[in-house]
Amino acid sequence: MKLLEDRILQDARVLPGGVLMVGSFLNQQIDPALLREMGREVARLFADCGVNKILTVEASGIALACAAAMELGVPMVFAKKHKTSNVDGSVYSTPVHSFTHGNDYDMVVSREYLRSDDRVLLVDDFLASGNALFGLIRLVEQAGATLCGASCAIEKRFQGGGDQLRAMGVRVESLAIVERMTDTELFFG
């Protein structure tokens, strides 16, 4: 998606160690015009798949998931990183390791909001090692729901998660794919 690639080239910061900072427009401060266009693009890519639910995980996936849900006209559900007092009733749950935060957490979603007749599209901001998406896929499997695919704003392809998912047969559509990064520059696929 050229609009997103151009914005990354203009405003992202590249730091040593493959770190890509996009807080100014994507995941701390969110540009609403870009968000709307990204939501449209996700909806366009998965328009013919019979998606009836979008699933993401808190917190930085929620914005794109909402934008895509509004375009597709389907509910959005977000998994939580811990079971809290305001998660309804019984849950599906799976352990996930976060490389970004260097910790492990239990990804949790209420059983009530993920059902066996759901056709689920996963949405997130970043796809790197893929751990968050693998966790969401396990929740979809626990529910016996159908996985239509996954869409992320930015895939860091050199970290392998996206291609692992594709090798498993998951349709992965990333709006911008970073093929490689040096300490100061990035290169799209």
Place this chain on the structure above:
Amino acid sequence: MKLLEDRILQDARVLPGGVLMVGSFLNQQIDPALLREMGREVARLFADCGVNKILTVEASGIALACAAAMELGVPMVFAKKHKTSNVDGSVYSTPVHSFTHGNDYDMVVSREYLRSDDRVLLVDDFLASGNALFGLIRLVEQAGATLCGASCAIEKRFQGGGDQLRAMGVRVESLAIVERMTDTELFFG
């Protein structure tokens, strides 16, 4: 906002102790049509205030904040509940007690995304004791920014936070105001 009140009457669950569960349409699973209308209503209420930024706190405030930001055409920033490795640079920070989760956390936002010339509208899903909004107001003050007001989907007025904010001179616009709750019923204002 009648649309939201009707939906609450139809789908919310009331539990003893003033607990209102709206996970099926507002804060675990989100109805995109309702979300869009709520975003429009927030934008309409604050259309003439020169708002140039919406500020919320992760995670359940993000959806409504995004919808309002897309309607107003201004950036949305969300504060985090902990400083993590992907928060840029130096931050504004304030301690907050969460009654919902029974814990204390540091509410954090990057200084880069909250500036002294910002005119800020606060958005959140629930307003009860007001602790999350008081925290966001302290962040706005730390930045030297201007507070235009606060808008929440559901205010539990009997918990006092909204009226405390109004008494401080903050313009508070709640899309649905619950005046009182019994163990099984709720009553709007």
